[in-house]
Amino acid sequence: MGEFEVIQRYFANSGRARKDTLIGVGDDGAVLQLREGYDLVVTTDTMVAGTHFFPDVDPRALGHKLVAVNISDLAAMGAEPAWLSLAMTLPKVDDPWLAAFADALSETADYYDCQLVGGDTTRGPMTFTVMAKGQVPHGKMLTRRGAKVGDFIYVTGTLGDAGLGLRLCQGQVEVSKKHSAHILQRFHYPTARLAIGQALRTVASSAMDLSDGLYSDIQHLMHRSSVGASLDVERLPLSQALKDSCDRSTALALALSGGEDYELLFTVPESKKSMLDVLLSPYGVPVTCIGRITGAAGKLELRAGNELFAYEHRGFEHFEK
Numbered sequence: 001m002g003e004f005e006v007i008q009r010y011f012a013n014s015g016r017a018r019k020d021t022l023i024g025v026g027d028d029g030a031v032l033q034l035r036e037g038y039d040l041v042v043t044t045d046t047m048v049a050g051t052h053f054f055p056d057v058d059p060r061a062l063g064h065k066l067v068a069v070n071i072s073d074l075a076a077m078g079a080e081p082a083w084l085s086l087a088m089t090l091p092k093v094d095d096p097w098l099a100a101f102a103d104a105l106s107e108t109a110d111y112y113d114c115q116l117v118g119g120d121t122t123r124g125p126m127t128f129t130v131m132a133k134g135q136v137p138h139g140k141m142l143t144r145r146g147a148k149v150g151d152f153i154y155v156t157g158t159l160g161d162a163g164l165g166l167r168l169c170q171g172q173v174e175v176s177k178k179h180s181a182h183i184l185q186r187f188h189y190p191t192a193r194l195a196i197g198q199a200l201r202t203v204a205s206s207a208m209d210l211s212d213g214l215y216s217d218i219q220h221l222m223h224r225s226s227v228g229a230s231l232d233v234e235r236l237p238l239s240q241a242l243k244d245s246c247d248r249s250t251a252l253a254l255a256l257s258g259g260e261d262y263e264l265l266f267t268v269p270e271s272k273k274s275m276l277d278v279l280l281s282p283y284g285v286p287v288t289c290i291g292r293i294t295g296a297a298g299k300l301e302l303r304a305g306n307e308l309f310a311y312e313h314r315g316f317e318h319f320e321k
């Protein structure tokens with residue numbers, strides 16, 4: 001099967017057609033109709049076999065995750081997803097693999113009301129690049145730049161589960177049968193916090209999504225906003241599964257440096273803090289205040305309650321033996 005057949009069979013008519021897609025897959029370019037009064041938001045993520053995913057990963061999980069991590073970036077910008085494109089490099093055409101991959105990709109795209117409108121298909125070492133496009137009301141995007149001294153720092157969901165899931169797949173940790181399904185789900189099938197991202201447009205001073213881990217990601221936000229931050233590790237939201245599966249210091253290390261949680265990190269000025277609970281209660285995802293923005297530009301302070309918390313960040317090598 002050549003490139004043309006692969007595109008025709010698996011990607012040409014996948015998923016739902018949006019009314020604002022004037023030309024989708026099949027022409028030299030896609031033509032997309034932008035909504036009046038909205039700005040276009042564009043984001044790209046690449047996944048390389050052996051670096052970002054295990055070569056023997058379930059193709060359904062990969063198809064899901066590729067879409068979800070790109071939509072998570074749109075969520076962090078407060079955008080509504082609309083279109084995806086997929087640049088795909090494959091060493092060979094494996095039909096059942098491609099069928100499962102394309103099916104999960106289109107199912108996840110549909111879930112987020114997003115349509116695959118183009119891409120490129122080439123032969124070589126397995127690599128996938130997705131570009132997601134979304135729209136946000138003019139000037140209302142969330143960014144990493146608006147955090148101000150005194151703002152409260154929040155995260156959605158729980159932290160560290162995906163990091164534990166990765167180590168479970170690598171055989172570095174054991175997780176009881178009761179919790180392993182949840183942990184693997186969190187690693188393989190992340191959920192983009194889309195509705196929350198959109199709701200935050202009116203209250204958050206800054207936002208970003210957590211892909212590398214809180215400890216390093218928050219420093220990007222601090223840098224862009226020219227501020228510092230103080231976090232209380234005792235307030236980090238940890239799932240019961242994580243708490244039951246490792247000791248406290250490992251759980252905190254996973255929450256700070258494990259990565260791939262795809263939760264939102266955002267800041268809220270004190271004047272808007274009281275609106276948060278009401279605003280976010282319809283979404284059924286917990287949001288937790290974990291610290292405050294400080295004036296010590298570039299300095300990240302970790303506390304455990306009233307004490308300073310000494311922590312050596314080692315990124316994702318931390319757990320490699």
Ligand code: ADP
Nearest residue numbers: 007011025026027028086088117118119120121
């Ligand atoms: P061209 O050579 O003009 O770039 P291609 O033959 O690469 O065109 O692609 C034909 C059509 O299929 C284009 O509309 C392109 O966007 C689309 N396409 C190619 N690969 C993919 C893919 N993996 N997923 C979705 N659409 C794709």
Ligand code: MG
Nearest residue numbers: 119120121122
């Ligand atoms: Mg091409």
